[in-house]
Amino acid sequence: MNFLPEEIERYSEKYTTEEPELLAELNRYTYTNVLIPRMLAGHLQGRVLSMLSKMINPKVIVEVGTYTGYSALCWAEGLAEGGVVHTIEVNDELEDKIRSFLGRSEFANQIELHIGNAMDILSGFTEPIDLLYLDADKSNYPAYLNMMIDRIAPGGYVIADNVLWSGKVVQPVKSDDKDTQALIEYAEMVHSDDRLENVLLPIRDGLLIARKK
Numbered sequence: 001m002n003f004l005p006e007e008i009e010r011y012s013e014k015y016t017t018e019e020p021e022l023l024a025e026l027n028r029y030t031y032t033n034v035l036i037p038r039m040l041a042g043h044l045q046g047r048v049l050s051m052l053s054k055m056i057n058p059k060v061i062v063e064v065g066t067y068t069g070y071s072a073l074c075w076a077e078g079l080a081e082g083g084v085v086h087t088i089e090v091n092d093e094l095e096d097k098i099r100s101f102l103g104r105s106e107f108a109n110q111i112e113l114h115i116g117n118a119m120d121i122l123s124g125f126t127e128p129i130d131l132l133y134l135d136a137d138k139s140n141y142p143a144y145l146n147m148m149i150d151r152i153a154p155g156g157y158v159i160a161d162n163v164l165w166s167g168k169v170v171q172p173v174k175s176d177d178k179d180t181q182a183l184i185e186y187a188e189m190v191h192s193d194d195r196l197e198n199v200l201l202p203i204r205d206g207l208l209i210a211r212k213k
Contacts, residue, residue, distance in 0.1 A: 003164070003202050012044055019043050023073055026101050030068045034094070041071045041135075041161075045204050049133075052209075053078025056157060058130030063087040064118045064144060065136030065161075069098045069111075075133065076107035085111045086125070088118045090136070119143070128153035135161040138179040141186040149195070152212045158196070163187055164206030 004012075019027065023046060031037040041049060049071055053061070059080045063072055066089035076085050085107075089098065092115050102111050114121045118136055122144065129151050134141055141160060152158060163169070168180045169187070190198050190210045198210040 003167075003204075009044070016044055016047050019046055020073075022101065022105055023070060026068060026070050026073070029097075029101075030070070033097075034068055039067050041074065042204075045161075045207075046070060046074045048201075048203055048207070049074040050077045052157075052159070053131070056131060058156075059083045060127060060129050061085040061131045061133065062122070062125060062129050062148075063133040063135065064122070065089065065134070066094070066098055066113065067135075068094060069101050069113075071133070071135060072102070072111055072113075073105055073107065075131070076105070076110055079107070079110055083110060086114060087111060088114045088116070088121050088136070090115075090117060119147070122147055125151060127151075128156070130156045132156075132158045133161070134158070138162060138165070139182040141182055142189055145186065145189060149193075149212075154212055156212050158190070158210045158212070160186065160190075160208045160210075162205045163200060163208040164202060166205065 027040060027042060030040045053075045057078055057080050061075050063075060063085060066072055066087040072085050072087040095115050098113055102108055102113060130153050132148055132152060134144055163183055165180055165183050169184050173180050187208060190196055190208060195213055196210040197213060198208060201207045
């Protein structure tokens with residue numbers, strides 16, 4: 001679903017800083033070689049992620065859902081000195097291509113790719129996390145939040161993508177639609193948690209930004 005008129009989206013992209021050359025190449029590669037390319041953050045959302053990272057200047061970022069690596073590269077642009085992005089991807093068929101693009105980046109030494117089940121990998125993180133980005137299996141968003149909320153540093157952020165889910169969250173939800181149910185549950189969890197302050201931005205498919213007090 002397009003939440004903004006197409007001409008407004010084009011205007012927004014026109015007056016948004018261009019994506020770096022490597023990201024533009026990754027964008028093109030994804031759309032010509034990978035299934036469901038609309039999962040890619042893309043130019044406008046990618047620049048939003050980059051801007052947020054530069055504003056927050058995080059030391060440790062954990063991303064759940066690498067896909068082809070586009071958003072991980074965007075997040076890395078705002079890392080504090082010596083910072084790291086841990087990015088988790090369950091689809092091992094994408095690993096070689098992800099590593100090839102990450103390896104060509106100026107941030108190659110600051111991005112660590114983890115391949116496997118996110119729950120298992122997340123359980124191994126013990127250090128404080130400055131920014132947690134959720135962009136993977138929607139049905140597990142509530143579980144990810146429950147697991148990681150105590151590991152988010154004070155003043156840290158939890159940012160979740162696809163929280164509008166093509167508008168399904170404001171339509172009657174089918175009993176077997178677990179993803180939409182989980183996204184509504186996640187939004188309610190964030191909004192009702194006194195430890196968090198939050199804003200839902202209708203950028204592309206929705207970004208829910210929560211800051212830990």
